[in-house]
Amino acid sequence: MIYFFDGSTNGxxxxxxxxxxxxxxxxxxxxxxxxxxxxxxxIKTDDKLAERAKARxxxxxxxxxxxxxxxxxxxxxxxxxxxxxxxxxxxxxxxxVRNMLSIPAVFSAVEKMxxxxxxxxxxxxxxxxxxxxxxxxxxxxxxxxDICDLLLPHFRARLPKYPFVLHDITRKKxxxxxxxxxxVAPLDKAEVLLSANERxxxxxxxxxxxxVNIPSRERLAQQxxxxxxxxxxxxxxxxxxxxx
Amino acid sequence: MITQEKLxxxxxxxxxxxxxxxxxxxxxxxxGIGNGYASGCCHSFTPDGRCISLLKILLSNDCIxxxxxxxxxxxxxxxxxxxxxxxxxxxxxxxxKRNYIEGLFLSSAVHKNPNYTMERLLLVVKKLRLEYxxxxxxxxxxxxxxxxxxxxxAGKYADRMSYNIELPSEQSLKLLAPQKSKESLLLPxxxxxxxxxxxxxxxxxxxxxxxxxxxxxxxxxxxxxxxxRDGSILRLTQALYRKMELRRVYYSSYTxxxxxxxxxxxxxxxxxxxxxxxADWLLRFYGFSVEEIVEENRNLDLELDPxxxxxxxxMQLFPVEINRAPLEVLLRVPGIGARNAHKIISARAYTKLxxxxxxxxxxxxxxxxxxxxxNGKFYGAKNELAVRGLLTADEVxxxxxxxxxxxxxxxxSNQKNALMALxxxx
Numbered sequence: 001m002i003y004f005f006d007g008s009t010n011g012x013x014x015x016x017x018x019x020x021x022x023x024x025x026x027x028x029x030x031x032x033x034x035x036x037x038x039x040x041x042x043i044k045t046d047d048k049l050a051e052r053a054k055a056r057x058x059x060x061x062x063x064x065x066x067x068x069x070x071x072x073x074x075x076x077x078x079x080x081x082x083x084x085x086x087x088x089x090x091x092x093x094x095x096x097v098r099n100m101l102s103i104p105a106v107f108s109a110v111e112k113m114x115x116x117x118x119x120x121x122x123x124x125x126x127x128x129x130x131x132x133x134x135x136x137x138x139x140x141x142x143x144x145x146d147i148c149d150l151l152l153p154h155f156r157a158r159l160p161k162y163p164f165v166l167h168d169i170t171r172k173k174x175x176x177x178x179x180x181x182x183x184v185a186p187l188d189k190a191e192v193l194l195s196a197n198e199r200x201x202x203x204x205x206x207x208x209x210x211x212v213n214i215p216s217r218e219r220l221a222q223q224x225x226x227x228x229x230x231x232x233x234x235x236x237x238x239x240x241x242x243x244x
Numbered sequence: 245m246i247t248q249e250k251l252x253x254x255x256x257x258x259x260x261x262x263x264x265x266x267x268x269x270x271x272x273x274x275x276g277i278g279n280g281y282a283s284g285c286c287h288s289f290t291p292d293g294r295c296i297s298l299l300k301i302l303l304s305n306d307c308i309x310x311x312x313x314x315x316x317x318x319x320x321x322x323x324x325x326x327x328x329x330x331x332x333x334x335x336x337x338x339x340x341k342r343n344y345i346e347g348l349f350l351s352s353a354v355h356k357n358p359n360y361t362m363e364r365l366l367l368v369v370k371k372l373r374l375e376y377x378x379x380x381x382x383x384x385x386x387x388x389x390x391x392x393x394x395x396x397x398a399g400k401y402a403d404r405m406s407y408n409i410e411l412p413s414e415q416s417l418k419l420l421a422p423q424k425s426k427e428s429l430l431l432p433x434x435x436x437x438x439x440x441x442x443x444x445x446x447x448x449x450x451x452x453x454x455x456x457x458x459x460x461x462x463x464x465x466x467x468x469x470x471x472x473r474d475g476s477i478l479r480l481t482q483a484l485y486r487k488m489e490l491r492r493v494y495y496s497s498y499t500x501x502x503x504x505x506x507x508x509x510x511x512x513x514x515x516x517x518x519x520x521x522x523a524d525w526l527l528r529f530y531g532f533s534v535e536e537i538v539e540e541n542r543n544l545d546l547e548l549d550p551x552x553x554x555x556x557x558x559m560q561l562f563p564v565e566i567n568r569a570p571l572e573v574l575l576r577v578p579g580i581g582a583r584n585a586h587k588i589i590s591a592r593a594y595t596k597l598x599x600x601x602x603x604x605x606x607x608x609x610x611x612x613x614x615x616x617x618x619n620g621k622f623y624g625a626k627n628e629l630a631v632r633g634l635l636t637a638d639e640v641x642x643x644x645x646x647x648x649x650x651x652x653x654x655x656x657s658n659q660k661n662a663l664m665a666l667x668x669x670x
Contacts, residue, residue: 099590102601111606125287125297129342137341155343158279158380162341200245204335205344207248211255212300213290216499217514222293226286236344237288 002026002034005043005080009068010050012080015043016087017053027084030077057087061096070113075144082108116145123147124154126231129164130202131195137164138192141234148175149184156182165190202236209237246331253325257305257316258351260501261408261464262494266297266346266381268459269403276377278340278347280403280458285346298349298383299339303327303364307353311421312504313410313469316353320502326355329367333376340380347381347403348372354387362390362398369401381459386436388428395432396439404459404491407433412477416470420506433488436461441489460491467520468498468512475540478523482534485527495520519544526550529582530575547636552578555615556635559628562615566602567592569616578635579611599623611635 003019005011007029018041019025026032034040057064064087071083085105090097101107129137137159148168152175155164159177166175167190174187232238267284286295304326305316315322336348350368355361365384372378384402386395398405407429411417414426436457443456463484465477481493497517500509523544526532530551537550545553555562555578564573566588574585584607591597591605599618602609614624614631625631 100594101587101591101605102595102597104604107605121283121285124281125285125343125346127343131342139343158273159277159341160273160275161277197245201338201342204246204248204251205339205342208251208255208299208339209288209290209296211252212259212296214259214292214294214499216511217292219293220291223289223291226293226295227289235288 001039001041002028002032003041003043004032005029006045007072008045009065009072010047011043011045012068012072012083013050013053013057014046016084017049018043019084020088020091025084026081028080030080057090060090060094061098063096064090067098067109067113070116071109073116073146073150074112075146076112079112082112085109116147119143119145120147120150122231123151126227126235127151127155127166128235130192131198133193133195135162135195137162138167138190139164139234140167140169140190142170142230143168144230146171148173151175152177152182206237206240246327246335250325250327250331251301251335253323254302254305254327255300257353258300258302258349260315260496260499261300261349261351261385262496263349263383263406263462263464263492264295264297264300265462265492266383268491269381269455271379271381271403271455271458273379274377276379277337278378278380280379280381281346287343287345296344297346298381299336299345299347300349301327301332301335301351303332303350303352303368304355304361305353306355308356309354309421309423311410311424312506313420313466313498313502315501317502329364329371332368333371333378336372336380337376337378340378345380347383349383349385351385352387358387358389359391359394362387362394366394366398366401369398373401383459386432388424388432390432392432392435395435399436399439399457400454402457403455404462405436405457406462406464408464409480410464410466411470412465412472412480413470416472420470430488433461433463433490437488460489462490462492462494464494464496466498467495467517469507473541474516474520474523474543475534475538477520478527478534478538479540481524482527493524495524513546515546516543519546519550523550526554531572532576548632549578551576552611552635556628556632559631563617563622563624564615565620566616566618567596577612577615579608579613579615584608 001019001022001024003015003025005015005027011029012027015027019027054065068083071079071086082105086109089103089105097103097106098110101110123141123143127139127141129139132138148166148171151166156177163179164177167187168174172186172188173184175184176182232241265284267282269280270282271280273279284297286297288296290296306324306326307316307318310317310319332350339345340347350365352361352365365387369382369384372382382402383404383406384398386405386407388407409429411420417424417426440457443452446452467477484490484493495517497512497514498508499511500507523537526537527534536554538544544550555576564577571585571589574580574588575582587605587607588597591601596619599609599621602618625634
């Protein structure tokens with residue numbers, strides 16, 4: 001049986017409890033191609049049932065909801081199924097399992113959580129703000145995982161006087177800081193009027209990027225490992241790069 | 245706004261400084277712009293594979309010194325430029341605001357005299373901190389022979405300071421950088437270390453507030469411009485870590501950017517630099533001492549990484565049982581790094597680990613399998629010679645390059661001879 005839920009935490013917990021005894025259960029909120037023999041089951045989120053499941057799981061592991069939050073943010077196609085197997089292992093063992101790395105379900109879940117954390121860390125550096133005519137900062141980006149709001153605290157702490165928008169182009173949503181409060185909102189397209197000097201600053205940084213490079217020590221593979229091509233689309237210094 | 249030409253001149257002169265780290269400072273935002281990121285943050289990567297974390301720039305490349313290896317030396321005919329304090333501050337804040345950089349790495353050629361240069365560097369740092377209310381990371385390069393009071397003042401505002409040793413012996417310094425001396429480099433380092441320790445003590449007692457070099461000090465050495473062996477370079481490194489409490493020692497393999505009869509005309513391979521960094525890691529994170537890694541008058545083995553080479557010299561200590569060995573022993577197993585050692589320690593608390601478990605945990609066993617048993621089982625090669633052969637073959641394979649028709653074959657076939665010539669062995 002394939003249990004489809006709405007992508008929310010409570011939706012997952014409802015699906016988890018509903019399919020707990022189903023040995024062949026598959027849990028997902030993403031578009032899935034059904035094959036012969038697959039039976040879809042559409043979960044209706046039941047907050048009461050979810051609260052019950054949550055209370056029990058927290059009893060086993062007080063930090064497990066943090067793990068679930070990270071797993072549900074993962075952009076991998078099998079992330080919800082991984083979360084299901086991870087939480088099933090947790091429920092069966094009755095104690096925290098995140099260190100039991102020799103269990104494939106646990107290892108896979110821990111790896112996914114690590115990758116979400118890694119992308120947050122990477123984007124703390126790879127986000128590129130543009131200054132708009134109003135003085136606010138705007139940064140479009142396209143992360144693998146749903147981490148728009150996880151980036152907010154970092155930039156809010158270091159740029160408290162600058163309102164900014166972090167626009168996740170893929171998921172059509174944005175994290176906004178208006179100078180006082182921060183929130184997440186849906187955003188399809190944004191039209192941005194840049195400040196007078198913005199292009200000059202961008203050109204200056206691009207010039208710096210090329211000047212600081214040592215051409216005789218070219219290591220493109222290493223550059224690609226640390227700065228994957230998919231992030232370069234929104235970075236000013238790599239805009240003129242030819243595709244290799 | 246600084247012009248593109250000036251920025252290019254001042255950046256090109258600064259790019260051979262290896263240090264790029266922005267870690268170690270937890271400076272908080274106090275209503276202005278920026279804060280520290282304790283683990284450091286990389287903002288971009290250039291095609292040479294190095295990260296851009298800090299805005300690496302010189303205040304001036306107009307130098308009065310004539311260090312033979314330096315691209316900015318006074319006798320070299322290159323375009324010269326000097327930035328104003330305002331230009332550097334504006335550039336830093338505007339780059340930072342757009343999240344291009346994590347902070348500023350400010351250095352300078354010795355312009356007019358050491359005190360004048362240090363005063364100008366200090367002006368930039370103070371203006372950034374006090375007028376621009378900038379709390380981002382600042383790495384300041386110290387100027388040898390500048391006044392002690394200037395160093396002390398700089399320490400209050402910078403997150404990290406560094407004096408580049410450049411050449412690992414006094415003899416080489418005399419030959420290639422005659423205006424610098426061992427004392428002119430080590431004395432300010434000692435001064436800053438002792439003042440930092442006093443500050444930390446006083447702060448603990450609540451007598452002082454603020455910061456004093458929260459990210460400590462670093463230094464840099466050029467490898468291959470002078471004849472010192474890796475053994476003596478690493479001994480100096482160990483002393484710097486232990487006595488001067490330096491956070492990092494950086495190595496830069498020599499690249500001929502200036503011609504001089506006293507300097508080698510061929511670059512030193514990047515592999516030597518890589519091996520030195522591996523050995524440096526062993527000193528800092530793996531509990532090794534330099535005496536275990538390499539003899540004083542020898543270079544590191546280019547064919548094997550230093551941990552493998554040590555393990556092969558000490559085969560009587562292996563294999564170790566993965567389910568019982570303590571962390572410090574696991575850290576000494578070739579192929580098992582700090583992260584994997586901790587993974588093993590966590591996982592074995594719940595079950596006896598087998599080879600299959602290690603594979604499931606994605607622990608690379610290519611090298612490690614010769615030095616471990618899992619649940620009593622051993623899958624490695626039987627004797628030391630076979631292990632050495634297998635490990636060397638792997639390393640050679642990893643570093644192999646595909647030759648093209650137009651490659652200069654003699655360059656490869658004589659690489660060893662070139663290195664020997666460089667070190668005076670031929």
